[in-house]
Amino acid sequence: MRVLWFTDVLPAAARRHLGLPPAPGPQAWVDCLADELGRRAVDLTVAVPWPQPFPAFTSGGVRFVGLAASPEPAGRWRRVLEGWRHRVDDPLALAAARRLVRELRPDVVHVHGTESVCAPLVPVVEGAPCVVSLQGLLGQYRRFYFAGRTAGDLVRLALSPETLKGRGELHGYARLAAKARREAWVLRTGRWFMGRTAWDRAALAAANPAARYFHCDELLREPFHAAEWRPQGHDGSRLYCTSSTMLFKGGETLLEALALLRRAGHAGLRLRLAGVPPASEVGRLYRAAARRSGVAGAVDWLGRLDGAAIAAEIAAADVFVYPSHVDNSPNALAEAMLVGAPVVATFAGGIPSLLRHGEEGLLVPRGDAVALAHAVATLLADRELAARL
Structure with missing residues (x-):
């Protein structure tokens, strides 16, 4: 052919x-x-x-x-x-x-x-x-x-x-x-x-x-087939998100949720955010949002990473978070699921076709920082549930 x-x-x-x-x-x-x-x-x-x-x-x-x-x-x-x-x-x-x-x-x-x-x-x-x-x-x-x-x-x-x-x-x-x-x-x-x-x-x-x-499902990159999330050694201190410079990816919701979590007892919790160069327009908006929420010092701005580095970040994270307001079939989410990390994502667009709520991860309404923080807190508190998801 x-x-x-x-x-x-x-x-x-x-x-x-x-x-x-x-x-x-x-x-x-x-x-x-x-x-x-x-x-x-x-x-x-x-x-x-x-x-x-x-x-x-x-x-x-x-x-x-x-x-x-x-x-x-x-x-x-x-x-x-x-x-x-x-x-x-x-x-x-x-x-x-x-x-x-x-x-x-x-x-x-x-x-x-x-x-x-x-x-x-x-x-x-x-x-x-x-x-x-x-x-x-x-x-x-x-x-x-x-x-x-x-x-x-x-x-x-x-x-x-x-x-x-x-x-x-x-x-x-x-x-x-x-x-x-x-x-x-x-x-x-x-x-x-x-x-x-x-x-x-x-x-x-x-x-x-x-x-x-x-x-027709999407093929995923080789590093994510080789990486594996292991529940041992995760101390509940690290969130990770692969995002981009598209404004609708929901970074502001994630930063607000991070502030809520830190005030609710997870004072040492940090967010590692990839895909958004800090000097970009969206990066500057997110940094301003982090300052408004009081979490500027709790975010590691990783910029753009290659597949191997992203796979390593997912494997080391306590929870992978994908807060987009709209998406069809985000490869970033599928990659985190392939590595086996516990996932919190939004009930938006085609995401529910990728992730069954309560079986393969947790879904929350888009733009709802309170619901997002609650879902993350649930996985941080219940490590058995996190490992199962």
């Missing part, structure tokens, strides 16, 4: 080929799937829009191609202007993708995510089914983008130097909203989709009842 896979994320093999350093982040999950398909009887080509297109090369039985994509504008003021335009479509990359489809004549075309710049291919590919994987649901993410933010937070974002330069979270929201409009069109016009949760299945059924839906 000949498969052509479009992704906006540069895989590790391509980074090595181009002489670029490794980068922690979403490409790790793309790499897992590419590696697995490369070991099977699949003729796989992975195509990536890239400002410096590169000729096809083969690594691990997989062919990689760099598609011509629009480069960043030259000149400071042109980049600022482009940042304020919030354009998400790339006609150059889309034209290159169409040419590649005609050249390879694949049996299946796969677009990785409705947010992909190649998503508009979905309804126009001829001669082969074009399947899009539902990674997130941007239309729903847009509704919760600023959840938990204070008026002061929004003022700080509006006055941020990043905003003036056409970057930062307010512009990120505008671009996400534009992608959400494109996603709505893809959901209405596509015929074949892959997803992993009851939530994304329901969203597709509402948008396009005639579409075919295929359940």
